[in-house]
Amino acid sequence: MTWWMIIRNSLRQHALSTAITALSIGLGGGLLMAIWVVNFQSQRAFKNVTGGFDAILGPRGSETQLVLNSLFHMDASPGLINRTDYEIFRKSYKRFYRNAVPIAVGDNFQGYRIVGTTHDLFAAEHSPGEPYALAVGDYFIRNDKQWNKEAVIGDTVARKLGWRVNQKFSPYHGLNFAEGQQPHKDEYIVVGILRPTGTPADHVIWIPIEGLQQMDGHDAQYAGDVSAVLVQLSTNTTARAFGMNSLDAIYNKGTDHLTFVKSTADVVARLFDRLGWAEKVLRWVALLVAVVAAGSVLASIYNTMNERRREFAILRALGAGRGTVFGVIVLESATIAALGAVIGFAVYAGIMFAAESILRNEIGVTLHPFEQHPVMAIVPVGLVVLGAVVGIIPALKAYRTDVAENLIPQS
Amino acid sequence: MTLLEISDLRKSFRTPEGKTQAVLEVPSFSLKTGQQRALRGASGTGKTTLLNCIAGILSPTSGIVRLDGHDLATASEPQRDALRARCIGYIFQTFNLLQGYTCMENVLLGMSFGRGPDTDAARGLLDRVGLSHRLHHRPGQLSVGQQQRVAVARALANQPLLVLADEPTGNLDPQSARAALQLIREVCEESSAALLIVSHDPMVLDQFDDCQDLAELNHAAQEVTA
Numbered sequence: 001m002t003w004w005m006i007i008r009n010s011l012r013q014h015a016l017s018t019a020i021t022a023l024s025i026g027l028g029g030g031l032l033m034a035i036w037v038v039n040f041q042s043q044r045a046f047k048n049v050t051g052g053f054d055a056i057l058g059p060r061g062s063e064t065q066l067v068l069n070s071l072f073h074m075d076a077s078p079g080l081i082n083r084t085d086y087e088i089f090r091k092s093y094k095r096f097y098r099n100a101v102p103i104a105v106g107d108n109f110q111g112y113r114i115v116g117t118t119h120d121l122f123a124a125e126h127s128p129g130e131p132y133a134l135a136v137g138d139y140f141i142r143n144d145k146q147w148n149k150e151a152v153i154g155d156t157v158a159r160k161l162g163w164r165v166n167q168k169f170s171p172y173h174g175l176n177f178a179e180g181q182q183p184h185k186d187e188y189i190v191v192g193i194l195r196p197t198g199t200p201a202d203h204v205i206w207i208p209i210e211g212l213q214q215m216d217g218h219d220a221q222y223a224g225d226v227s228a229v230l231v232q233l234s235t236n237t238t239a240r241a242f243g244m245n246s247l248d249a250i251y252n253k254g255t256d257h258l259t260f261v262k263s264t265a266d267v268v269a270r271l272f273d274r275l276g277w278a279e280k281v282l283r284w285v286a287l288l289v290a291v292v293a294a295g296s297v298l299a300s301i302y303n304t305m306n307e308r309r310r311e312f313a314i315l316r317a318l319g320a321g322r323g324t325v326f327g328v329i330v331l332e333s334a335t336i337a338a339l340g341a342v343i344g345f346a347v348y349a350g351i352m353f354a355a356e357s358i359l360r361n362e363i364g365v366t367l368h369p370f371e372q373h374p375v376m377a378i379v380p381v382g383l384v385v386l387g388a389v390v391g392i393i394p395a396l397k398a399y400r401t402d403v404a405e406n407l408i409p410q411s
Numbered sequence: 412m413t414l415l416e417i418s419d420l421r422k423s424f425r426t427p428e429g430k431t432q433a434v435l436e437v438p439s440f441s442l443k444t445g446q447q448r449a450l451r452g453a454s455g456t457g458k459t460t461l462l463n464c465i466a467g468i469l470s471p472t473s474g475i476v477r478l479d480g481h482d483l484a485t486a487s488e489p490q491r492d493a494l495r496a497r498c499i500g501y502i503f504q505t506f507n508l509l510q511g512y513t514c515m516e517n518v519l520l521g522m523s524f525g526r527g528p529d530t531d532a533a534r535g536l537l538d539r540v541g542l543s544h545r546l547h548h549r550p551g552q553l554s555v556g557q558q559q560r561v562a563v564a565r566a567l568a569n570q571p572l573l574v575l576a577d578e579p580t581g582n583l584d585p586q587s588a589r590a591a592l593q594l595i596r597e598v599c600e601e602s603s604a605a606l607l608i609v610s611h612d613p614m615v616l617d618q619f620d621d622c623q624d625l626a627e628l629n630h631a632a633q634e635v636t637a
Contacts, residue, residue, distance in 0.1 A: 001523075001528055002519075002520065002523035002524070002528060005512075005516060005519070005520070005523075006520075009509075009511045009512055009516070010511070012511065013511045310507075311509055311511075314507045314508075314509055315509075315520070315524075316468070316492070317466070317468060317495070317501055317503075317507070318495075318496065318501075318520060318521055318523070318524055318565075319492055319493065319495045319496020319497070319524030319525055319569075320492065320496075320523075320524050321488075321489050321492040321493075321524075322488070322489075322492075323489075324524070403468050404459075404463050404468050404469050407468075407503065407507060
């Protein structure tokens with residue numbers, strides 16, 4: 001109680017410097033936690049949204065572009081796989097994979113991508129253990145004999161555009177929406193809305209692949225082409241390795257116009273590795289902010305030592321030992337750091353909600369701000385320990401206070 | 412019963428020239444339990460040094476300062492701190508109240524290192540010195556006389572055996588000084604605490620039957636003045 005009374009009074013008397021110091025600690029701590037957690041959760045989310053598709057067949061080009069375009073619905077399409085190549089893959093190499101789902105891209109509605117595909121896509125899992133499910137309506141009709149101009153839309157599309165089942169729309173050409181552009185003449189009707197998946201699929205308008213291939217205004221000679229084929233390899237390790245290596249040999253080494261992405265997970269991991277420098281820089285900046293903030297705790301307490309020498313002398317005259325005075329200063333420093341850690345959680349929450357909103361709206365990846373991560377304990381505890389450690393320097397000064405000398409009022 | 416016993420007490424300091432200068436040489440001095448005594452001392456006679464040695468704030472160069480059976484001269488610093496907290500109340504000329512703290516907190520701090528904080532007892536003490544309506548005021552919000560009364564309450568917070576008062580009325584006008592002195596004497600009497608007061612104010616000294624000249628007591632002061 002006594003220690004707390006002394007600390008509380010000191011913090012109150014130096015309220016402004018305490019607040020500024022705690023705020024700077026909070027900024028550093030919050031940044032550090034947010035950078036760590038955003039990096040961890042976004043990596044995990046990106047790895048999880050491969051939708052169970054281990055590999056991709058696409059036109060010759062960058063593997064990263066192929067993965068981003070096919071699974072994350074970002075970036076430009078690297079081109080097309082012609083009908084012949086697609087049919088060969090589908091019929092002749094079936095033994096090398098378990099499942100293959102073609103997709104075609106090239107149109108949008110107000111910036112939301114329209115992706116042509118088959119029912120097989122919805123039979124897959126968008127994240128491990130989580131299959132697609134409809135919130136309302138039904139999947140579009142598409143079988144070997146017929147396909148209708150129907151669409152199934154992702155949750156974000158439904159929310160942002162305010163669409164419901166039976167909404168009609170006409171696609172626009174291209175992956176990006178341009179004001180003043182004329183839409184295609186084809187009119188589609190929304191027949192189903194998917195439940196939120198927390199993946200880029202929430203941003204997509206799904207239609208039967210023939211709809212995109214045969215869209216009014218598209219070149220008829222490409223009607224049978226697809227943009228990419230999403231591939232699920234065997235779950236058996238040996239068969240999987242055999243299929244992967246065989247398709248790698250056939251397409252990457254045996255052709256010059258197709259690319260087979262052997263492992264979508266590896267491509268995502270490589271992408272994060274390439275972006276790793278930015279994350280490292282941010283982490284160092286946050287660490288630097290935290291260290292500078294700890295230095296400001298030291299400076300703010302140390303600067304008050306001269307004016308507090310009389311206070312310490314009086315406390316000593318009342319019977320407080322040197323250890324008590326030392327402990328009070330160390331605890332006061334740790335308390336400022338603890339206040340900073342509390343502010344850090346507010347900073348963390350602010351950054352996380354902003355990042356969550358941006359990632360969800362831009363690419364459909366969902367973060368979980370309240371999900372626990374060890375860094376959320378390590379950083380606050382680390383800050384408090386750091387605060388206590390830097391408090392030792394002014395505490396030593398308080399410890400050495402000469403009682404008799406400082407009881408006399410200084411003019 | 413003897414509460415305080417001093418023999419051959421010597422305190423010396425090193426001068427800026429590197430020489431050792433004795434400022435206190437007290438061959439013998441004692442105080443009984445509940446006794447009230449005044450020491451007459453002009454500036455430079457070592458009165459604050461004597462009180463600080465008795466309070467254990469300063470460690471004597473040599474000699475014995477025995478308080479309630481404990482020799483402060485040979486005790487370690489933590490032992491002196493504990494003894495001071497438990498047995499001694501100190502009233503300073505400048506009161507030495509903690510400015511950021513309320514009257515209540517100042518008295519509670521006085522208790523904290525001794526018998527432990529007791530809100531009811533602190534309230535009772537402030538009531539006794541006539542400040543029950545100023546419990547949550549800070550020193551800056553009080554008159555000089557009221558600040559002195561808070562200092563008295565704080566000095567008595569641990570039910571000390573000995574109250575040391577260093578020029579306790581030095582900052583007060585004559586009327587307030589008389590009232591303050593009467594209060595100090597009364598509360599010490601009520602709590603059976605011995606009182607050792609040092610002052611150069613004749614008005615204060617005239618109040619005490621038991622009054623001694625510090626210059627006679629302190630041989631070092633005699634040498635300086637000689």
